[in-house]
Amino acid sequence: MRPKSKNNKTLTAILLIAPFIVCYLVVFAYPVYKMFAMSFTDAPLIGEGDWVGLENYVRMFQHKLFYTSVYNTLYFVGLTVVPNTLIGLGIAMMIVRLNGMVQAGILILFFMPYILPVTVVTQIWQWVLDQQFGVAQPLIEAVTGKRISVFRDPLWAMPMVALITIWWTNGFNVLLFISALRNIPTDYYEAASLDGATRMQQFRRITWPLLWPVTALVLTLQLIMQLKIFDQIYLMTQGGPFNSTYVLLQLVYREAFGRNQGGYASAVAVALFVLIVAVSILQYQLLKARGKS
Incomplete structure (x- = not known):
């Protein structure tokens, strides 16, 4: 019977x-x-092609726009991954101190942008940042002395897309951090208070070490997601102005769907795949070493 x-x-x-x-x-x-x-072929987007070996990769490394898109992608990652994580942690620590319906209402307020499609997010922020009628333009004018069309300015375009991305996606990070904070036993804080520990000391010695696994998870998810940035860029700036927001996935899209060069687009996609894997492994090792220290 057993077998x-x-x-x-x-x-x-x-x-x-x-x-x-x-x-x-x-x-x-x-x-x-x-x-x-x-x-490794010269195939169009749909259909077979002839073997060309490393020709697509040689062409890619000779293509100036490829290096521009790599730089812009990494620049966007730098603007979003760590700030998004820290902002989510800060908001979660404030919300978790609230109670009842107030806490639920504030949490819904922060999470609501996350459920919006990217097209709606784009439309909202185009209205908010419109150079003539945008409600944010008086603030920009107060800081810079003039109204600015942020999506047409090379200096402002990428940071503004990063800011919008943080506003849009931060709700998910907040939820993860709140779940982690609620799992920390209150006895730890009570004992620390009896020993005279300040709030900062409690955060450094209790909250931060116990939150580190979730923080590492959020950082990893953010890194992978932001390396694949495309939707916001395509809808808000189309890679401009002057290619200042041109990213790797946009180069893949242009070569595949705009120029019907599936082979070359695949080579760029492979480069993005390798970049994601390499950066993710590097980050994992750094986070692993930080967790042991």
């Missing part, structure tokens, strides 16, 4: 994981394989 029971369990396990394996192979593994394979 039969073991076989039944094995069959049940296979049936349960089979849908995931099929979806993984169809939705992720096969497209990734095709991307790598196409990057």
